[in-house]
Amino acid sequence: MNNELMFSKCLSPELDSRFKHLWCLVGNTPMLELQYSYKGKAGRIYVKCENYNLTGSIKDRMALYIMYKAYMNCQIQPDDVIIEATSGNTGISFSAIGKALGHQVKIIMPNWLSKERIDIIKSMGADIQLVSKEDGGFLGSIELSEKLAQQGGVFLPRQFENQFNAEAHELTTGREIGLQLASQGLVADAFVAGVGTGGTVMGVGRHLRSLNPHVKIHPLEPAESPTMSTGYKVGSHRIQGISDEFIPAIVKMDELDEIVSASDGDSIIMAQKLAKELGLAVGISSGANVIGAIKLKEQLGEEAVVVTLLCDDNKKYLSTDLVREQPVAAGYISTDLSFTGFKPISRLAKSLFNTESI
Numbered sequence: 001m002n003n004e005l006m007f008s009k010c011l012s013p014e015l016d017s018r019f020k021h022l023w024c025l026v027g028n029t030p031m032l033e034l035q036y037s038y039k040g041k042a043g044r045i046y047v048k049c050e051n052y053n054l055t056g057s058i059k060d061r062m063a064l065y066i067m068y069k070a071y072m073n074c075q076i077q078p079d080d081v082i083i084e085a086t087s088g089n090t091g092i093s094f095s096a097i098g099k100a101l102g103h104q105v106k107i108i109m110p111n112w113l114s115k116e117r118i119d120i121i122k123s124m125g126a127d128i129q130l131v132s133k134e135d136g137g138f139l140g141s142i143e144l145s146e147k148l149a150q151q152g153g154v155f156l157p158r159q160f161e162n163q164f165n166a167e168a169h170e171l172t173t174g175r176e177i178g179l180q181l182a183s184q185g186l187v188a189d190a191f192v193a194g195v196g197t198g199g200t201v202m203g204v205g206r207h208l209r210s211l212n213p214h215v216k217i218h219p220l221e222p223a224e225s226p227t228m229s230t231g232y233k234v235g236s237h238r239i240q241g242i243s244d245e246f247i248p249a250i251v252k253m254d255e256l257d258e259i260v261s262a263s264d265g266d267s268i269i270m271a272q273k274l275a276k277e278l279g280l281a282v283g284i285s286s287g288a289n290v291i292g293a294i295k296l297k298e299q300l301g302e303e304a305v306v307v308t309l310l311c312d313d314n315k316k317y318l319s320t321d322l323v324r325e326q327p328v329a330a331g332y333i334s335t336d337l338s339f340t341g342f343k344p345i346s347r348l349a350k351s352l353f354n355t356e357s358i
Contacts, residue, residue: 010074018101019068023351025054026064027172031180031345034278038294038337045293046188046307046345048177051282055092055120057312058173062199063093065168066157067101080155081106083148085141087196087241088117089312090159095126103155106148108141113240116316138245161249165199166206172352173200174207177307180345187211189304192218192260192292193311194242194285195228198251200309205255208307216257216300220292223261228253238264238321239284241311260295262288262333265326269334272322275314277339283317286310291333 011019029052035044050058070076082098083106084091091107098105107121111130121128131141142160149156159165181188188208193201198219205217221228222237233245239262247253264284271287274280286309293308300306314322328335 011071012078015071015078015101019064019071022054022064022097022100026060027053028176028347028351029053030347031177032280033184033343033345034290034339035341035343036294036337036339038298038333042340043294043297043302045290045297046181046186046305047290047293048173048307048309049280050173050309050311051286051313055089055096056315057089057093058200058309059089059093059312060097061172062159062165062168062197063090063097063157065172066159066162066164067097069164069167070155070157076155077153078102080153082155082157083108083145084157084159085109085138085145086159087138087244088113088316089241090157090197091121091126091128092117092124092316094157095121095124099124099126108145110137110141114316115319117240120316159197159199163250165197166203166250169200169203170206171203174204175352176348177204178207178211179348181305181307184345186305188215188307190216190218190293190296190300190306192220192289192296192306192308194220194239194262194288194292195248195251196242196244198248201256202250202252216296217255218257218260218292218296219251219253220260220262220288222267222288223263226259226261228259229261239267239288240317240320241283241285242288260292262291263329263331264288265329266291266332266334268321268326269328269332270337271314272326273334273337273339274310278342280310280342281314282310283312283314284320284322286312287334294333294337 053060081104085108105126108129208215221243225235225237225243227243267288289308293306297306
């Protein structure tokens with residue numbers, strides 16, 4: 001089936017219009033040159049502000065792209081129910097985008113995630129089912145979604161194994177980073193991002209390598225739960241959205257450089273500092289990413305261009321330790337650092353995330 005026939009059969013003019021409207025609300029986010037003083041020495045890293053997406057997180061990119069490709073490949077019907085297992089942000093993204101496209105949505109997630117995540121999903125009219133640790137936790141959530149899909153009339157995004165997840169970031173997030181840095185006369189020397197599904201680090205990494213074959217692409221995990229380092233679930237941590245209970249199928253460790261770790265307490269304090277010192281109200285994983293970027297900057301030197309992400313806003317964490325004072329431990333990056341300012345790098349003149357470019 002050629003693209004034109006596939007388009008006419010599977011994507012009605014009304015749905016195509018809805019997708020085009022959503023492209024305007026997802027992607028093409030600003031960047032910042034983040035300026036700081038660490039142990040008395042000035043430094044700067046570059047951050048992509050993904051809290052500017054439709055629902056306030058980077059997961060909107062993946063959710064919208066997966067839905068678009070599902071329609072283009074005739075893998076979904078307009079009356080299908082979208083069912084996804086998630087640790088939060090992806091569930092919020094599919095709830096919003098699914099509803100905008102006219103779908104019913106059911107989200108299955110572990111019951112230990114923040115109350116805000118649950119309430120936001122419910123507020124969008126999506127059904128939600130919580131799974132306890134005794135019933136399998138995150139892996140149990142995935143198993144339940146697969147079981148429900150057997151009843152028919154269901155579309156499963158399968159974010160942990162869907163290659164369109166990584167492709168979304170290769171075509172949009174990575175390309176935007178490359179173009180925005182180029183506007184400043186820069187090319188990335190290193191990129192680091194926490195791994196939830198792995199789509200971001202894999203997709204962004206592939207595009208940045210096309211611009212600089214020597215760029216270093218680093219996955220990040222919590223120091224308290226080093227799933228990627230060990231190959232299996234170990235320990236527990238407070239950085240919601242990364243290091244769930246397994247290494248996702250999307251993640252190809254042989255395509256990545258060394259794993260970077262960040263303590264959850266250090267990450268919380270760093271996120272608090274981003275808000276209190278710069279007015280950047282972001283989530284805990286953003287604090288972890290900034291820690292990872294500063295560690296790499298220390299390794300690579302003063303002139304290195306190190307890039308990371310502010311993955312989401314802080315609104316989903318107001319019932320968590322993000323708003324509580326944290327004890328300080330030896331080796332924390334955050335306690336030896338203060339932010340001194342930032343320089344904005346504007347959005348692109350035209351969004352890359354549209355039906356004409358994919």
